[in-house]
Amino acid sequence: MKRYAFGxxxxxxxxxxxxxxQETPPAPTEPVPAAQEPAQxxxxxxxxxxxSDCHDQGKTFLTNPHARGAAVDGGVPNxxxxxxxxxxxxxxxxxxxxxxxxxxxxxxxxxxxxMLCHDKANDRMTRRGMHANSEAVNCLTxxxxxxxxxxxPHLVSKPQLALCGSCHTQAASMRNKPYAHRLDRGGxxxxxxxxxxxxxxxxERSLALTGHLRTTSDGQAPCLSxxxxxxxxxxxxxxxxxxGDCTTCHxxxxxxxxxxxRRATVKxxxxxxxxxxxxxxLGSQPPSFHNLSLPRYQNCTTCHVAVHGSNRDPQLLK
Amino acid sequence: xxxxRWFLLALCLSATPLFAQTTPIDLEIGYRWTDISGNEDxxxxxxxxxxxxxxxxxxxATIDFGGKASYMDHFRLDIxxxxxxxxxxxxxxxxxxxxxxxxxxxRRTDAFSALPAFAxxxxxxxxxxxxxxxxxxxxxxxxxxxxxxxxxxxxxxxxSWNRFEGPGTTTWQVGQDEFLLSQQLRETDRExxxxxxxxxxxxxGTFTQGWRTFRxxxxxxxxxxxxxxxxxGTVGGRPITVGEITRExxxxxxxxxxxxxxxxxxxxxxxxxxxFARFAADSESDGTADATGxxxxxxxxxxxxxxxxxxxxxxxxxxxxxxxxxxxALGDKAxxxxxxxxxxxxxxxxxxxxxxYLQSVTFGGVDPRDIEVILNATNAFEREEDVLDASVSVxxxxxxxxxxxxxxSSTDVTIAPDLSEIVVSGGQGGTFDRRVRSFQxxxxxxxxxxxxxxxxxxxxxxxxxxxxDYLDRDRYRVHAGWKAPxxxxxxxxxxxxxxxxxxxxxxxxxxxxQFTADVEVTPIAALTLRASGSRFRSDSNVLIRRPENFIxxxxxxxxxxxxxxxxxxFAWSRLSFDGSxxxxxxxxxxxxELDRAQARLNVQVREQIGVVGxxxxxxxxxxxxxxxxxxxxxxxVFLRLRR
Numbered sequence: 001m002k003r004y005a006f007g008x009x010x011x012x013x014x015x016x017x018x019x020x021x022q023e024t025p026p027a028p029t030e031p032v033p034a035a036q037e038p039a040q041x042x043x044x045x046x047x048x049x050x051x052s053d054c055h056d057q058g059k060t061f062l063t064n065p066h067a068r069g070a071a072v073d074g075g076v077p078n079x080x081x082x083x084x085x086x087x088x089x090x091x092x093x094x095x096x097x098x099x100x101x102x103x104x105x106x107x108x109x110x111x112x113x114x115m116l117c118h119d120k121a122n123d124r125m126t127r128r129g130m131h132a133n134s135e136a137v138n139c140l141t142x143x144x145x146x147x148x149x150x151x152x153p154h155l156v157s158k159p160q161l162a163l164c165g166s167c168h169t170q171a172a173s174m175r176n177k178p179y180a181h182r183l184d185r186g187g188x189x190x191x192x193x194x195x196x197x198x199x200x201x202x203x204e205r206s207l208a209l210t211g212h213l214r215t216t217s218d219g220q221a222p223c224l225s226x227x228x229x230x231x232x233x234x235x236x237x238x239x240x241x242x243x244g245d246c247t248t249c250h251x252x253x254x255x256x257x258x259x260x261x262r263r264a265t266v267k268x269x270x271x272x273x274x275x276x277x278x279x280x281x282l283g284s285q286p287p288s289f290h291n292l293s294l295p296r297y298q299n300c301t302t303c304h305v306a307v308h309g310s311n312r313d314p315q316l317l318k
Numbered sequence: 319x320x321x322x323r324w325f326l327l328a329l330c331l332s333a334t335p336l337f338a339q340t341t342p343i344d345l346e347i348g349y350r351w352t353d354i355s356g357n358e359d360x361x362x363x364x365x366x367x368x369x370x371x372x373x374x375x376x377x378x379a380t381i382d383f384g385g386k387a388s389y390m391d392h393f394r395l396d397i398x399x400x401x402x403x404x405x406x407x408x409x410x411x412x413x414x415x416x417x418x419x420x421x422x423x424x425r426r427t428d429a430f431s432a433l434p435a436f437a438x439x440x441x442x443x444x445x446x447x448x449x450x451x452x453x454x455x456x457x458x459x460x461x462x463x464x465x466x467x468x469x470x471x472x473x474x475x476x477x478s479w480n481r482f483e484g485p486g487t488t489t490w491q492v493g494q495d496e497f498l499l500s501q502q503l504r505e506t507d508r509e510x511x512x513x514x515x516x517x518x519x520x521x522x523g524t525f526t527q528g529w530r531t532f533r534x535x536x537x538x539x540x541x542x543x544x545x546x547x548x549x550x551g552t553v554g555g556r557p558i559t560v561g562e563i564t565r566e567x568x569x570x571x572x573x574x575x576x577x578x579x580x581x582x583x584x585x586x587x588x589x590x591x592x593x594f595a596r597f598a599a600d601s602e603s604d605g606t607a608d609a610t611g612x613x614x615x616x617x618x619x620x621x622x623x624x625x626x627x628x629x630x631x632x633x634x635x636x637x638x639x640x641x642x643x644x645x646x647a648l649g650d651k652a653x654x655x656x657x658x659x660x661x662x663x664x665x666x667x668x669x670x671x672x673x674x675y676l677q678s679v680t681f682g683g684v685d686p687r688d689i690e691v692i693l694n695a696t697n698a699f700e701r702e703e704d705v706l707d708a709s710v711s712v713x714x715x716x717x718x719x720x721x722x723x724x725x726x727s728s729t730d731v732t733i734a735p736d737l738s739e740i741v742v743s744g745g746q747g748g749t750f751d752r753r754v755r756s757f758q759x760x761x762x763x764x765x766x767x768x769x770x771x772x773x774x775x776x777x778x779x780x781x782x783x784x785x786x787d788y789l790d791r792d793r794y795r796v797h798a799g800w801k802a803p804x805x806x807x808x809x810x811x812x813x814x815x816x817x818x819x820x821x822x823x824x825x826x827x828x829x830x831x832q833f834t835a836d837v838e839v840t841p842i843a844a845l846t847l848r849a850s851g852s853r854f855r856s857d858s859n860v861l862i863r864r865p866e867n868f869i870x871x872x873x874x875x876x877x878x879x880x881x882x883x884x885x886x887x888f889a890w891s892r893l894s895f896d897g898s899x900x901x902x903x904x905x906x907x908x909x910x911e912l913d914r915a916q917a918r919l920n921v922q923v924r925e926q927i928g929v930v931g932x933x934x935x936x937x938x939x940x941x942x943x944x945x946x947x948x949x950x951x952x953x954x955v956f957l958r959l960r961r
Contacts, residue, residue, distance in 0.1 A: 063342050063379040069391045069415040071382035132711065134719045136764035136771060153396065153409065167797065169811045169834035173852045176881050176902045178364050178912055178938060186405020187398065187425045217478075217511055217528055218575035219595035219639060226427075226458065228480045228507035228532060233571070233599050233635035235667030235697060242665065242699055243731045243750065243783050256877060256904050258363075258433050263858075263875050264908035266436070272873050273785050275862040276745040278823030281785045282733070284745040291866040296439040296496075296548060302449060303491040311569060311603035311631040311669065314695055314738045317491050318565075318607075 049092050051081045057146035064155070066145065084113045084145070110139040131196055137167075142196070160189040164196075171253045180254030193222040193252070221245060223252070234309025236316060239282050240273055241308060267292055270300045341382070346374040346930060348956030350402060356938075356948035359432035359447050365936060366430050367952055370402035374956055390414050404428035418465050425458045429482075434946050437489070439496075439548045446945060449498050449548075454484030464515075471516045478509040487541060490565070492625065493613025495547030495558040497540060499565070505534040513577075523580040532571035532601075539564050545611065553614040554681045556621060560611030567605035573597050587647040591657075596638035603669075605629040615675065618689060624676030631669035633697075638662050641705075648710075656708040665699040695736040702730045709758075717765040727754045731783055750783040767801040769809075785824055786860060788817035808837040825872075828858040849884040856906070877906035892922035913937040920958065928958040 052058020058076055061067040066083070067076040082088060084104060091101035104113040118139075131137050144157035156163060161184045165172025171190075175183055182188055190196070195214045214222045223246045224231050230246075240248050249269055250260045263269045271292070273283035290297045301307055306316040352369040354361050379394035393412045400406040405427045413419035430453050435441055438448030462476040483504040489496045511528035540563040547558055575597035584590050607627040614621050643657030671693040679686050709723030728751070735747040758775040773795040779788060792815070799809035811834045819826040836850035856877035863870050885898030897917040904910055916934040923929055932954040940946045 060342075062382050063394070064381070065392065068381050071380075074382055134713070134762060134764070135717045136719065136762040136769050153394070153411075166809065166836075167811075169809070169836065169850075169852065170813050170832050170854075173832070173834060173854075173881055176883070176900060176912070176914075178902075178910065182405045182427070185399055186403065186427055187407025187409065187423070188405065217476075217509065217526065217577070218530070218573070218597040219577060219637075220597075226456065226480070229482060229505045229534060231507075231532070231571070231573075231599070233601050233633040233665055233667065235601075235603070235631040235633045235669045235695070237633075237665055237667070237697065237699055239699075239733055239746070240784060242663075243701065243733075248784065248786070256879070256906070256908050256910065258436050259431075263873075264906075268873050268875060271862045272860050274745075275785065275870075277861055277863050277870060278821060280750070281782050281787070281824075282731070282745060282748075282750055283785055285742045285863065286865040287742050288865050288868075292864055293866070295442055299437045299439060299448075302437045302439055302489050302496055302548070305450070305488050305490075311601065311633065311667075312567065312605050312629040312671070314669075314693075314736060 050075065051078050051088060052076070054096060055081075060146065064146070105140065107135050107138045114139040114143075114145075159184055160191060164190045164194075174251070174254035177254040177256050179256070179258060179260045181252075192225075230308050232309050234306075234311055236306075236310045236314050238307060238309050238316065243282055265298065266300050267298045341378065341380040343959065343961055344375065344377040345959040346376075346956045348372060348374065348930065348954055350932070350952055350954035353951045354948060355950075357434065357446075357946050358948065359451075360434065360938065360946050361936075361948040361950045362430045363433055364938065365950065366404040366428055368402035368404065368428075372399065372401040372954065372956075373397055374399060388414075400426075404430075413464075413466075416466055418463060418467075420464075421460070421462045423458075423460045425456075427456045429454045429456055429484075435943065449487055449489050449496075452484060452486030452501075452503075454482060454486065454503065456480065456482045470518060471514050473514045474512065476509075476511045478507075478511075480507040481505065488538070489548075490538070490563065490607075492563070492607075492609055493558055493560070493611065493622070494553050494616065495549045495613075497547050497560055497563060498544035499538040499563060500541045502537045503535070505532070507532045520584075521580060521582040523578065525579075526575075526577045528575045528577075530571075530573040530575065530599075532569070532573075534567075534569040536567040537565070538567075554621070556612055556614065558611075558613060560609050560613065562611070563607070563609045565605065565607040567603070569601060569603040571599055571601040573599040584644075589645040590642070591645070592640070592642045594638070594640040597636075599633075599635040601631075601633045603629070603631040603633075610676075614681075615678075618675065618678065618691075619681055620675065620678040620689070621681065621683075622675040622678035622689075626674045626676065627671065629669060629671045631667065633665065633667035636664045651714065652710065652712040654708070654710045657706075659703075659705045661701075661703045663699075663701040665697070667697040669693075669695050671695070693738055695738045697736055698732075698734040700730075700732045704728045717763055719762045721758075721760040723756075723758045725756045725758075727756070728752070729754075729783065750781070752779055752781050752783050752787065754779040767803070769797070769799045769801075771795075771797040782819055782821075782824070785819075786826060787819065788826070788828075789819045789821075791815065791817040804843075805840045806838070808835075810835045824861055826858075826860040828856075830854070830856045844889045846887040847884075848886070850882070852879075852881045854879045854881075875907050877904055877908075879904045879906070894920045894922075908940075909942060910938065910940045912939075926959060926961040928960065930954075930956040930958050932956065 050058065052075055058081070061076040061080065062071060062074070067080045070076055070080050078088060084102070086102040088101055091097060094100050104110065131142075142157060142163055143155045145155060161172060161175065174180065183190065191214075193214055194212050214225075216222065216225050220231065246252070249262060251257075251262055252260070255261060257264050261269050263272070273281075274286055276283055276285050292298060296302070304316045306313065306318060310316045310318065312318050348371075350367070350369060350372050352367065376395065376397040381392045383391060390412045391414050394410070396407070396409045398407050400408065403426065406425070408422075408424040410422040411420070432447040432451040432453075434446040434448060436448040437450035438446065441448075457480070459479040460476065461478075462474060464472055464474040466472055481504070486501040486503060488499050488501050490499055507530065509528055509530040511526055513524060513526035515524045516522065540560060545560050547560070549558060552558070575595070577593070577595040579593045581589065581591045605628070607629075608625065610624045612621070612623060613625065639659065639661035641657060641659030643655065646654045646656075648654055673691045673693075675689045675691070677686065678689050705725060705727045707723060707725035709721060711719065711721045713719045731750045733747045733750075754777050756775065756777045758773070760771070760773045762769070762771045764770075773793070775791075775793040777788070777791040779790075782789065794814045795811070797809065797811045799807070801807045811832075813830070813832045815828075815830045817826075817828050832852060832854040834850065834852035836848070838846060838848040840846045854877065856875070856879075858875040859872050861870055862873045879902070881900070881902045883898060883900040885896070888895045895918070898915070900914045902912040902914075914934070914936050917932070919931045921929050932952070934952045935950065937949045938947060
């Protein structure tokens with residue numbers, strides 16, 4: 001019942017101001033009595049062309065961070081456009097001649113406009129990261145500077161799943177599997193875990209060290225941003241989790257198997273490590289009463305419930 | 319959490335009167351109905367979209383404050399899927415240029431799991447779902463304020479809150495049987511952080527000091543009717559049963575952390591970057607457990623009629639990592655990156671477990687007495703990883719770019735388990751080293767809408783740490799695409815990953831191949847057609863040893879998947895339509911089919927008001943396990959306001 005009450009309140013509070021706004025349109029600008037304004041000033045005002053006279057993007061710039069602090073009377077002045085496009089006077093005088101205006105495109109466009117401001121010390125903006133500027137991938141490949149989807153922050157040109165999935169098809173198709181994170185719903189997107197601008201550090205073991213992943217604020221794997229209870233530390237840590245990482249057992253992008261596991265059955269997940277057939281690797285042998293042909297022992301986690309680590313039982317039984 | 323959501327909503331809406339009349343708003347709100355047949359638990363585990371009122375989306379953003387931007391000059395509020403979720407989010411960004419920036423993010427997810435076969439030893443008796451289930455919610459809140467008043471130093475303060483709570487079921491293995499328990503869980507993680515971004519001449523960086531606390535509380539009790547346990551047999555002729563189980567557990571973790579990031583332009587061509595992070599997590603845990611019934615202990619060779627257990631544990635994890643990197647521009651068409659990182663992780667744990675076995679007798683029925691067993695266990699774990707990498711990027715000919723990189727990663731793991739853990743000796747402790755050398759080559763050619771990319775990566779390791787670690791791994795990827803302005807886009811991608819550990823005692827071999835093609839055609843501006851198809855094939859084999867008879871056999875995992883997706887978007891006058899069909903089938907170790915269809919029709923009633931109708935259908939079928947199947951239809955009607 002609470003969720004309905006909450007939803008109802010949201011509806012009421014949000015719709016009311018909108019309805020009021022719809023019903024009481026902005027008061028039309030009062031015509032300035034000609035007698036009170038010098039005629040020359042009025043003539044100049046009429047003559048001054050605006051980029052948005054021809055380009056609708058000028059209007060949508062009211063949600064655009066690039067025009068922050070510059071909006072005037074529901075529009076953006078030409079200065080905002082000229083930051084990236086240069087002085088548009090000639091372009092206007094020539095009736096919109098496209099050759100007389102700067103149109104940043106491709107790698108060069110990104111480097112000569114976007115990177116002038118965005119290439120700060122911030123590691124994420126490195127020129128040599130995963131998506132370093134190239135003709136194939138550059139700022140303008142993913143960001144739509146003028147008309148990003150109203151619901152898409154950071155001027156990303158499409159919903160992230162569609163955008164990233166257009167190249168990263170393998171990862172995107174994993175999302176169709178029955179057990180997957182709910183991407184593009186509830187605020188979770190590809191960039192919740194991935195750093196699209198890339199951090200060049202690479203590592204083998206630690207997820208937090210791999211270059212394309214975001215980390216928690218203290219530098220741990222992104223999985224732990226939400227699944228905080230798995231952070232531990234545990235008195236009896238699971239060696240597989242500590243020596244490996246979450247992806248030792250789980251498929252992060254989506255899986256055909258329950259719990260996004262890498263294998264179809266729990267016993268397979270466990271036994272592939274817990275079979276010391278040789279001398280070297282980590283992973284103990286279960287005692288012989290674990291008869292894998294019996295249903296009771298096929299789901300190891302029925303007894304070993306604390307597979308992520310335990311503070312209370314050395315065998316991870318609670 | 320309801321109280322917090324009300325607060326958040328009030329906070330966000332309180333700002334709306336400040337907006338000018340031109341504030342763009344996009345709102346979609348309505349009601350969704352659901353019709354589910356088959357295994358509803360499975361539907362909830364996989365999809366969990368519920369029936370009820372739904373705020374599908376709200377976006378409200380402006381930079382126009384009608385010249386009254388005293389406290390804020392930009393504002394953006396995004397809400398999605400709030401109401402009957404199952405995953406909703408709210409995001410608020412506001413600030414005043416040159417003064418401050420405020421970000422607030424709130425997310426709520428419903429976590430539900432009740433799988434028929436998972437953790438279910440009673441499945442053959444037709445009992446579903448399994449014994450490990452939960453119906454919980456996770457609420458997450460992040461708030462960050464940056465102060466932008468000064469150019470050299472920009473302080474910031476942030477707070478994060480994460481709560482996971484709700485009921486569930488689990489099991490406890492006690493007295494030689496497992497018993498189903500009802501569980502109530504409440505875990506809260508809070509983080510406060512403060513620091514500053516600074517720019518001092520050519521050096522820029524960020525320093526953060528944070529404090530995190532985790533508080534976990536768990537109450538467990540015997541589930542109704544679960545006193546007979548999972549085992550149907552007896553021990554020494556006695557059935558194992560319990561009359562009552564209660565457990566209370568709490569865990570507190572405190573974690574201070576420090577991070578530092580530094581970057582500087584050493585020369586016009588060389589940029590140096592360094593970073594450091596350290597945290598020290600200290601956990602304390604206490605628990606009590608009480609059980610009464612007819613129980614047995616093979617370790618004591620006794621029956622007993624009750625158990626009282628107290629546990630007290632402490633664990634400490636100290637981790638630090640640091641690295642340095644140089645980015646060197648080699649002329650206009652080439653650059654080089656080289657770096658070194660080290661991570662050190664140290665874990666120490668100790669626990670005191672006192673177990674009192676009440677009214678125990680030997681298996682022969684003599685020597686009645688209470689027996690207390692005290693276990694003082696300690697654990698230690700240490701992991702060190704060093705990574706050295708270098709790469710060169712060149713753009714020799716216009717649209718062609720090449721990148722080659724090498725890296726070496728060394729991992730040393732030392733585990734010192736307590737002897738109490740050793741049930742069957744071996745593989746639980748010791749020192750494990752692994753060194754991986756990698757080589758990667760990427761190439762891209764992009765011209766006139768045509769893109770051709772290829773990637774090759776080869777990894778060679780000297781030793782495994784886990785049995786499923788590879789010794790050799792090769793990855794290949796080829797991507798080709800063509801994009802014609804406005805009316806056509808197509809792409810194909812092929813991936814292959816092969817990894818193996820060919821040691822005679824492991825014989826691990828895994829191969830994954832995937833081929834994907836997609837096409838999008840826009841014959842007229844109002845119509846877009848799209849289709850994609852992919853096939854994947856995954857094979858994994860590794861030797862395992864069955865514990866009951868020590869026979870060594872192959873553990874085989876297969877996936878033979880096909881996925882097809884097609885859809886169209888159409889917009890004409892006041893109508894817009896978007897529909898798609900998809901099918902996913904897997905014929906491997908876990909065969910299933912998943913068909914999905916969805917359609918969405920938007921009718922623009924007035925310039926700013928539209929009505930949206932939505933329909934979606936999911937059909938899940940497991941060919942070898944029909945009890946998991948479901949068919950779910952959802953339809954909704956939404957009002958859309960956009961101006």
